[in-house]
Amino acid sequence: MFQWLAYFYCWLIRFIIPVAAVTVIYLLYKILIGGKRENPIFARLIDQNGKIFPITARENIIGRGRHCDIVVKSKEASTNAAAIILENDGWTLHPVGDVLLNEEKIDRPQPIAHGDTISVASAELTLDDSRDPYIPYDKNDQLNSVRAKCATIVLTMLQIMVVLSLTIHYLSTDNFPIQLPICFGGLIMVEWIYLKIMKFENVGIELCAFFLCTFGLAVAASAMPDSLYKQFIAMMLGLVVFVLLNFVLKNLSLTMKLRYAIGVIGVGLLFFNILFGTELNGAKNWIDLGFITVQPSEFVKIAYVFAGCASLNRLITTRNLVLFTCFSGACLLPLFIMRDFGTASVFFIGMLIIVFMRSGDLKAIILFIGAAVVGGVAIIALKPYVANRFATYLHAWENAYTSGYQQVNTMIAIGSGGLFGVGGGKGNLDLVAAADTDLVFGFVVEEWGLIIGLCCVAVLILFTLYAIKRAGMTRSVYYSIAAAATSGMFLFQAALNIFGSTDLLPLTGVTLPLISNGGSSIMASMGMLAFIKAAGLGGDVE
Amino acid sequence: MKQMSLRSMFLLLFTIAFSIGLFALCYLSFTNGDDWTSFPANRHIYKNGTLVSAGDITDRDGIVLATTEEGKRIYNPDFYTRISTLHAIGDFKGFIKTGLSTSHWDTLTGYNRVTGLFSAKSGGNNIELTLSAKVNTVALKALGNYSGAVGVYNYKTGEVLCMVSSPTYDPTKEGKGDKGIYINRFLSSSYPPGSTFKLVTAIAALETLDDAETRKYVCDHGTTVEGETISCMSKHGEMTLREALAKSCNAYFSQLAIDLGADTLQKYTDNLGLNSAAEIDGIKAKSGRIDLSNIRKVDLGWAGMGQYTDLVNPLGYLTVMGAIANEGKAVKPYLIESVTSSNGIKFGSSSIDYTSQLFSKTTANKLKEMMRYTVSSTYGDHRFPGLNVCAKTGTAEVDEGITPHSWFVGFNMNDDHPLAFVVIAENAGAGVGVARTVANKTLQAAKDLF
Known part of the structure; x- marks a missing residue:
């Protein structure tokens, strides 16, 4: 009887979960992109x-x-x-x-x-300078907090369905991880407390984060239940970083003062990484703290955006980008030395966006891309083994059991999952190395279906659309640039992750923000979201 | 600030590029998803490269030919049932490409693009075949040590009752890798048709010549065309189409083919589908090849009696037999009777599907009568007890010094047992020998099914 009920439940919720997810995405779209919110006249x-x-x-x-x-x-x-x-x-x-x-x-x-x-x-x-009376709560805001409440309720239902699906799977294996209900329960609780405190006002970005975290936890629960606590704690710490950073960013003059210090710390962290780093999976981008290993380059992304963006008075007074270019170089060089080409290219894209947002200079962009191509060719000419890493590209099926193994299994997983997935915990991709990090898109699609996979990606697209929408309305160009850079880096990282694991791009081994298993990545990605949230700061009085 | 709005379009380009990539991925997963999923490294349905998560395959009497028990794919315990149906159901490692386990893996596992492999977990779908394990066993035993193929189908309904390919092997033992054991000769081979092709020449003549039935040619141990001799086994003298078919006169048919002309004969072979790949339940058979372009007269003579470079595929040929039996319009043969999900819901049932009118009803009925006459006058009805067979033998020369292939093709003209058949036994000598015997044994077994 239980088995029959369980089967029926799994059969049914396969179709309900995507509906719930699409509903949440629609509401988030309405909250973040929909509606015209104009700044008051100052x-x-x-x-x-x-x-x-x-x-x-x-x-x-x-x-x-x-x-x-x-x-x-x-x-x-x-x-x-x-x-x-x-x-x-x-x-x-x-x-x-x-x-x-x-x-x-x-x-x-x-x-x-x-x-x-x-x-x-x-x-x-x-x-x-007589300003219009400030309307703190307009109709759209009011509607948005109702939408946020609805989204939270639907998201919670979705989370419960996900837990039940995984629970049913684990009950049938007699190896039920107690971490599963604890971590999901914790996520749901923290989510409600946070949103209550925020009175559901302007919480679109946070809701996006909670949505992605749900499937991040689902992946961890299926691939490596033992890592659930770590993952959950990383999410919570990430939330703390997010809140702190948000607090700092609200104060533009404080932000401006901290820029240089944070930039130096970031570069310093990378060089420290070179000296004391340990090698894991081919890249020396880890630091072993004894009880835990961290990936400093993930955190340096925050420092890079934080220090790399500028406010208007700086943009127009010091128009040259020499300092910024040097700073970017100082970040990219250690990444190349560590052979973390995936992260390096993510930084490079961040650099392109910041340069263009700061200068509007297409020639500079072409110059940088040209330099990157020349640099890439030079590296391959000097160190041919680097090219070997990309030898499998577009030939995954011919090397299905050797160098193309990861890509082939990701595609098998995507095919097997169909639109609705085979069910939580029932995937097979976890038997392949890096399934829950580099191949995580295939992991999500296999267990939860292509619709859910696309919903997760849709959240990242919402970030860029939000950054674009807010670009002309932020409190300072600093926020416009930071949001554009962050959302662009996220999207590029997603492109490397998703298309890399399916052989449409070379496999470089970067994480899918907020979904891939990995404490540093989750924490840093949560923190990065503060830049996108800060774009929502209007010109209102503090 | 307006500047930022403008510059953020850079990010929009980025987003559009990403979305295009995403669209490409979705498109690929839709078009190639089945290839991705059926890759033998997929642990959902394969174990060490062997298909395991799939439904049962049963024959028309419900005999289980393949099933999964405790995560292992197993065949029918009876040796002959196993080896005679092997090429139809396929091996589970995918060596037999046309086997249902490979060609219909999606039906068996329950895969489709929308729900993926979800239902593979609960056992996939069961396939019920039109084949009879009993008849297959008889046919394979009758073939004995000869390589070849036997196909029998109900020309009124399209059900294929027997499809056997030899050599075969026991899939439960590690294969010795004998030459050609993985090929289903009924679907994936093409053979020179020999004298059976005289039926095709006859169809072309009956369709195009007004005096086809009365037209006479002389056989003097053969005939001479442009100084070269086309030999015949005996001196048949002057004869009509009916007599020539019954006696399988080479001289008659080579002269007839030359008078018909290469274009006409080519047109009719194309119309009959002998030059294109036949299909059965979506499984593509090998195409035959009859190419009469730029042909010398004497070669056209040879081609008209099934030699020259002519090659036909047994399945394609069976359909032609079905057309002759069924007034010029064949019922397409099929193998899968029904598909049932693991919880008993039947969702795939076959229905009768006709070819186009391949030739006129008059031609079909005239030829039918001639084939009947051929059996009664030449082969002898006593050799087919209880049947009313219309048929033609063929002895297809292959290479010098090698025993020719033995053919027997035709149908049973009887509404109670509407069976069309094709038998080919490689290097077995005259068609009237081995192939005829195999055909009779198989038909007797098939008759009992009704």
């Missing part, structure tokens, strides 16, 4: 003809260029004439091109006040 600039230019951001550029926030239509005006920035103590005018403040030429940032006139070519713009 101030206005009024020209001599009475035309009003509303200022809806904290960092604004005045100039002739079409990209400017306040466009002065005059041939004499500079492309970027000046930046007008709201800092803690009020508005500041940063001269970039030809600009006069109250008819006087300025060469340094000057605080400006109500009634001051900024002259750019023939336009005379007078500042009116």
Whole structure:
């Protein structure tokens, strides 16, 4: 009787779990991407003809260029004439091109006040700093917290179904891991406590994280139940890093002050890794702390974004990217020495995004990509064994039992899972090395189906769409750049992981953010999410 | 800030590129998912490269030919049942490509693209065949030590009652790797048809020549074409189509083929499907090959009686026999009677499927009568007790110094036992010998099924 019920349950929930997951993704899409949330008007600039230019951001550029926030239509005006920035103590005018403040030429940032006139070519713009009444809770926000509540309820149901599915599997093997209900129970509890504290307001990113963590735990529970505690603790520590980082990021001036220190710590950590690292699975990117091994490069990703992004006043005053390029080089070099090419390429993509977001310079991007190609060719020419790593690429099936074993088994797993999966714990991919990390997409698809696999990837796509949507509305360009870099790095990492394990790209061995088993990866990825969340910070008063 | 909005389009390009990759992966998993899943390294359904998680295969009487017990795939315990049905059900390691265990692994395991291998865990699906293990055993025993193939089907319903290929082997023992044991000769071979091809020439003549039945040719121990001799076993003298078929006169058919012309004969062989790969339950058979392009006259004469470079596939030939028996329109042969899920739900049942009208009803009935006459006048009805056989023998020359292949093809003209058959015994000599005996034994066994 129990067996029959169990079979029926497994048969039934295979179809319910994807429905629940798609529902959660839809709600998250509505919360993060849907709806138009416009920033309030902080101030206005009024020209001599009475035309009003509303200022809806904290960092604004005045100039002739079409990209400017306040466009002065005059041939004499500079492309970027000046930046007008709201800092803690009020508005500041940063001269970039030809600009006069109250008819006087300025060469340094000057605080400006109500009634001051900024002259750019023939336009005379007078500042009116009376801000619109702040509406803390608009209709869309209200709707979003209802959506968040619904999403949480559906997600919890989904989590319970996942646990039951795994439980049924383990009961049939007489080897039930007690960690399973404890960790999932813990996740559900922490999730509700956190969301309650946040009053379900602006929690889209966190919900995304909890969604991914659910399948991260499901993978760990199936592949290596003994690692569940570790995984769960890493998630919780990651949440702590997320909250702390969020707290720091809210304070832009503190963030700016910490940038250099964090950058140095990051680079230092990588060099420390080279000196004292241990080799695991072909790359020397681990540090053995005796009781636990950590992967510093995962944490350096946070430091890299944190230190690599810049706010507007820095962007327009120091336009060159020399320092940033050196910093990127200092991060990439140790990764190459450690032969962690997967992570190195993730950093490289982060670098490209940051460079483009900072400079808008396509030529620089082409230059960097060119340099990377030359560098890659040089490495292969100097050290031919590096190329051997990629020899299997596009030939996985011909080497099905040797070098293509992992890719072939991933594809077998994807085929076997179909759209709805064979059920929690019932997959066979766990018998292949790195199944729960490098091959985790196949793992998820085999046990939970392609629909769930795509839902997990959809979350990562939501991150980039969110970063794009918020890019023009953040409190500072720093947040726009950081969110773009983070979500782009996540997506690229997902591409390497998913397409690498299915032989559409070379297999490099990077993790799928928040799903792959691995404490460092989970913790760092949770932390990284703070950058995406910070893009949600509007221009509102603190 | 507007600048950031513009520049973030870079990220959008990125997202689009990623989505395209994702789409490609989904597309691949949809189109190649079955190949991925059926790879022998898949532990869901294979164990050491042997298919284990699959449903039962039973014959028409419910005799279990293959099943899984305690994670092991096993065959029927009876030796002859095992080896005579082996090529139909296939081995579990996939050596016999046309065997159902390989070609229909998805049906057996319950795989499909939507639900993956979920139902493989509960035993997959059972396949009930139209084959009779009993008839197969008789056919294989009758073939004895000869290599070859026997196929018998009900030309009214399409059920294949017997499909045997020899040499075969005992799958429960480690195979000795004898030459060709993994080939199902009924599906994956093509042979020179020898005199059985005279039926095809006759079809072309009856279809295109108004005087086909009255037209006469002279046989003088053969005939001479452009200075070369096409020999015949005896001096038949002047004769009609009916007599020539009964006596299997080479001279008659070579002259007839030359008068028909290469184009006409080619057209009819193509129409009959002899130049394309036949299919049975989605399993592709080997295509025959009759290529009469740029042919010399004398070779056309040889081709018209089944020599030259002519090759036919037994399954394709069986369908032609079905068409003659069934007024020019054959019922397509099939092997799978039904598919039943492990919890007893029947979801795949066969239905009668016809070929197009391959030739006219008149032609079919005239030829049927001539084949009947051939048996009654030449081979003797006493050799087929209880049957009303219409048939043609064939003795297909292979190489000089090698005994020719022995053919016997035709059908039983009787509505109670509508059986069409093809028998080929390699290097067994005259068709009237071994192949005829095998055909009779098999038909007698098949008759008992009704």
